[in-house]
Amino acid sequence: MNKSSFFIVGKHAVFEALKNKKRKILKVFLTEESKKNIHRLSPKKNLLKDVKIYFKTKKELDKYSKNEGILHQGYVAEIEHLEKIELKEFISDKNNLTFVCLDEVTDPRNIGSLIRSAASFNIDGLIVKERHFPKESKLMYKSASGCVEHLNIFEVSNINTTLKFLRDKNFWVYGFDSKSNKDFMDVKWEGNNILLFGSEGSGIKHHTNKYTDFSVKININENVESLNISNSAAIVFHHINQHKKIS
Template identity: 70%
Template structure:
């Protein structure tokens, strides 16, 4: 195993890694059944070309997922990380960008689910604090269900300074908070926007929330205290995608 490589598991995570020309897949471990399934899903493309393939039994593959209590589905791959995009370069000469910023969100399952929803509804990218991003987490890759291969993930050293710089470049920052005065569906959502989400437990850090131009909320049944962050994010992403389609 290379120093920079790591393992991912699960059908969608592994197949999408194989489909991604930017992702280097070093080795893949499959059951006979999962190999057949790969060919069924991509009959016109040999995804296993130039990849070292090893056939294993389901039991032999269990060792790669037992500790995380995950289902490998007969797919395990050793991969290298993708080249990290640079936020400053990405936003240059672009308009109508929508980015997510996760403040204090560290749970790999939630991050993976948010990545999956963001890719599904054409969000342009996700900003996270570098030390909070579980870049080699099997759980995150499994929860993202392959969507991580199609999402711009910007790892930054400081969330607050990043937001400050983006505001200076004509981005509006919308902090999602249950105490927000306005429902997010009442916003026009034009121009360049940052959707700022805090952690499930404590929400946005107090100092970080000061960088929000507006605090908005998702109106839900008063009897329910809150939504899971990944559910909240998916609702917002879908609404913005719907608005964009109406304009287009």
Template identity: 75%
Template sequence: MNKSSFFIAGQHAVIEALRNPNRKVLRVFLTEDAKKNIHRKNPNKNVLEDVKVYFKSKKELDKFTSNEQLMHGGYIAEIEHLDQPKLKEFIKEKQNCTLVCLDEVTDPRNIGSLIRSASSFNIDGLIIKERQFPKESKLLYKSASGCMEHLNIFQVSNINSTLKNLKEKNFWVYGFDARGEKNFTEVKWEGKNILLFGSEGFGMREHTGKYADFFVKIDINKKIESLNISNSAAIVFHHLSYLKKKLEVK
């Protein structure tokens, strides 16, 4: 069965898609400068070898991103979706696992930035509602800066039932909320954990919040109401990565 295809834009998004052996890249549209840069960044392998390449001017490529008002940098690619990993299979027999779960988060820029941070700090995967995931958004791929190729993304039909099933498999669910009683840095972060973040504007839904075992917060300047979700997530991911490295050193 043929998969649907879509377009992505931007240097990092396109180059990482070309480097990923599991990603089918159908066509690439490049400026001459972009082609030279691809070869400079991949001196040991011709990542364009099995791909249809079309050379265009910057103005010709602008039509691919004019609706999103997005900078393409001379790189456009038509790609197919990756095979979706199965959450049930992924968590099987894992003793230590950290997954991030998004409830009602829909902004492609925020999701893409969060994916970039999650990949950078070795989070095991992202759980997101399938209907709310802008999986063909150029802005998502541009914001993720190539990291769509490096993170397990689990698209589920229902967040609440997914959390319920994970809790039954000994995962602890930590809801991030400014009203949380404990600072997230006070948690040991051992074993199997879910980091649950709510929407950009309205926070976590009450019904979903019922599946959280604990509510934790990020301590910030009391004069500031809140942080952007992707910034909040990056702070948390970095802290967890730091703790993990400390344990590895011991």
């Protein structure tokens, strides 16, 4: 079955896609210098073997990123989507999993930064609503700095149904809410957990909040209203990762 293709830009996004054996690369558009950099970064393996390469000037590559206002750095690739991962199959033989789930979060830059943090701090997967996930966004891939290739991403049709299913499979759902009375650092973070984040504007939807087991927050300076969601997530991911290492 033929898959739809799309373009990504940026050094890390393209380089990590080339390294991913599961990723189908259709074409790569490079400057002479960026080709040399790829060989420098991977001297023992020719990542460009069997890949269609087109050499362009930086100005010629600008057309792939100018509409988004992001820098291509001399790297552009046309790629296919990865095979979808089925959540039910993934959890069937695993324990002590930590997933992050996004409710109505749609900003590509924030999602990309969150993906980068999740991959960096060993979060087991990201659950997103398929209809809201900007899966072909150059900005998301650029912000993720190649980490889309290193994180399990589960696209689901309904967040509430998915949370209900996971709760039935012994997952605890923690909803992050700045109005909560409980500090997330007071949680033991044992077993299977889901970290639920809502949109920056309206937070977790009321109906979705019914599927949470606990409401928690990040304690910050009382004079500051809130943190950016990607910053909040990075703090939480780092803490849980450290907790798991010592427990």
